[in-house]
Amino acid sequence: MARVIGGAALRWCLRVGSAPWLACRRNIFGPKSWDPISPGSIIFLQPQRTYRAALCTELKKPLVIRDVPSALLQPHEVRIRVRCCGVNFADILACQGLYQEQHSLPFTPGMEYSGDVVETGKAVTNIKEGDCVIGVTKRKALAEEYIADPKLLWKIPQGVPYEEAAALPASYGTAILALKHRAQTQPGETVLVTAAAGATGLAVVDVAANALKVKVIAAAGSDSKCNLAIQKGAVESVNYSGANLREEVKKLTSDKGVDVVIDTVGGDIFKQALHSLAFEGRIVVVGFAGGTIPSIPANILLLKNISALGLFWGRYRDEEFPIFSSTISSALSYYQDGQIQPYVGGVFKLEEVNEAFAHVTQRKSTGKVIISIN
Numbered sequence: 325m326a327r328v329i330g331g332a333a334l335r336w337c338l339r340v341g342s343a344p345w346l347a348c349r350r351n352i353f354g355p356k357s358w359d360p361i362s363p364g365s366i367i368f369l370q371p372q373r374t375y376r377a378a379l380c381t382e383l384k385k386p387l388v389i390r391d392v393p394s395a396l397l398q399p400h401e402v403r404i405r406v407r408c409c410g411v412n413f414a415d416i417l418a419c420q421g422l423y424q425e426q427h428s429l430p431f432t433p434g435m436e437y438s439g440d441v442v443e444t445g446k447a448v449t450n451i452k453e454g455d456c457v458i459g460v461t462k463r464k465a466l467a468e469e470y471i472a473d474p475k476l477l478w479k480i481p482q483g484v485p486y487e488e489a490a491a492l493p494a495s496y497g498t499a500i501l502a503l504k505h506r507a508q509t510q511p512g513e514t515v516l517v518t519a520a521a522g523a524t525g526l527a528v529v530d531v532a533a534n535a536l537k538v539k540v541i542a543a544a545g546s547d548s549k550c551n552l553a554i555q556k557g558a559v560e561s562v563n564y565s566g567a568n569l570r571e572e573v574k575k576l577t578s579d580k581g582v583d584v585v586i587d588t589v590g591g592d593i594f595k596q597a598l599h600s601l602a603f604e605g606r607i608v609v610v611g612f613a614g615g616t617i618p619s620i621p622a623n624i625l626l627l628k629n630i631s632a633l634g635l636f637w638g639r640y641r642d643e644e645f646p647i648f649s650s651t652i653s654s655a656l657s658y659y660q661d662g663q664i665q666p667y668v669g670g671v672f673k674l675e676e677v678n679e680a681f682a683h684v685t686q687r688k689s690t691g692k693v694i695i696s697i698n
């Protein structure tokens with residue numbers, strides 16, 4: 325007969341000594357995950373913490389919220405109490421199986437977050453308990469808890485709103501990489517930004533207009549989105565839902581064209597933007613939110629001496645970490661100097677993650693959509 329010593333509370337899993345799981349309620353394996361207990365054994369039940377996480381259990385299906393067991397911290401790891409997680413188009417694509425990086429099921433999406441350090445491993449020296457941080461990861465941040473590599477954490481001052489902090493890493497990191505490192509934007513140049521009221525687009529407008537102080541033409545799919553980009557610092561705008569982008573940019577630049585295009589939409593908008601480049605202009609391919617990957621006619625590159633540049637911000641984390649890290653450090657210092665101000669256009673609870681995703685895919689969102697995890 326098994327004797328049971330101890331008890332289990334709601335959202336606490338049962339553990340036997342230091343042995344692997346024997347029993348667990350409300351965990352990711354379902355409510356009836358019980359392994360056999362041999363007769364006569366004494367069982368010490370150690371409570372193990374669980375936390376809530378959004379899980380993609382099946383591609384193209386709504387995410388589910390489940391309690392998952394907290395892992396033990398390794399010496400080089402940091403446990404974060406996640407406060408806010410930014411929603412990225414890439415999270416949505418990953419849950420549809422359409423992102424360039426595939427994750428095996430089930431997985432928790434979430435690539436950027438703000439939160440508090442609640443535990444540090446023995447070997448961690450640069451971060452301490454109680455620090456407020458922002459962090460980046462490939463997945464797993466859409467949860468109450470995240471175990472981080474300290475290299476991918478940046479301290480933020482106490483009092484910075486968690487929503488704004490979580491809006492910085494991916495969108496502003498991408499914007500800074502696109503404008504400064506890839507396009508080498510110069511003073512006096514003009515930048516055209518597509519989906520200019522979106523998370524990445526509005527960050528590009530903000531950095532270009534307010535940190536780099538260059539002229540910005542914002543292109544977006546509605547008048548209200550154009551107005552938001554103008555409020556952020558764009559000097560001109562084009563609503564491409566009712567106008568030809570190429571013709572409008574021609575008019576706005578007295579036939580000269582723009583020096584830099586940052587495009588997150590792809591398809592026909594990309595093509596029109598490509599034709600809007602001035603002599604020696606640069607177009608940065610950031611994304612295909614419209615769903616169509618365009619082809620680039622090489623003769624246009626030749627005739628106008630223009631360049632098409634690809635950008636995958638996350639790849640710099642693996643290939644050129646100092647550049648990757650500098651995009652986040654720059655975003656933080658622009659923010660702390662008051663040069664940029666992230667725009668949070670929607671805040672959803674963890675339980676509302678599917679509504680948050682739909683808000684973005686249905687083109688209703690502006691700026692960054694945040695999941696607040698309190």
Ligand SMILES: NC(=O)c1ccc[n+]([C@@H]2O[C@H](COP(=O)([O-])OP(=O)(O)OC[C@H]3O[C@@H](n4cnc5c(N)ncnc54)[C@H](OP(=O)(O)O)[C@@H]3O)[C@@H](O)[C@H]2O)c1
Pocket residue numbers: 411412413414494495498519520521522523524525543544545546549588589609610611612613614615635636637638684685686687688689691
């Ligand atoms: N390469 C990288 O490293 C990198 C980094 C960040 C983001 N991205 C990519 O950049 C794109 C934008 O990402 P984000 O997170 O910043 O999203 P977002 O811009 O906040 O949202 C997407 C926007 O794209 C526009 N859009 C045009 N056609 C659309 C369609 N059929 N469905 C949905 N949206 C459409 C909409 O703006 P309008 O209504 O104004 O057209 C929409 O608001 C995504 O493709 C993402 O994967 C890439």
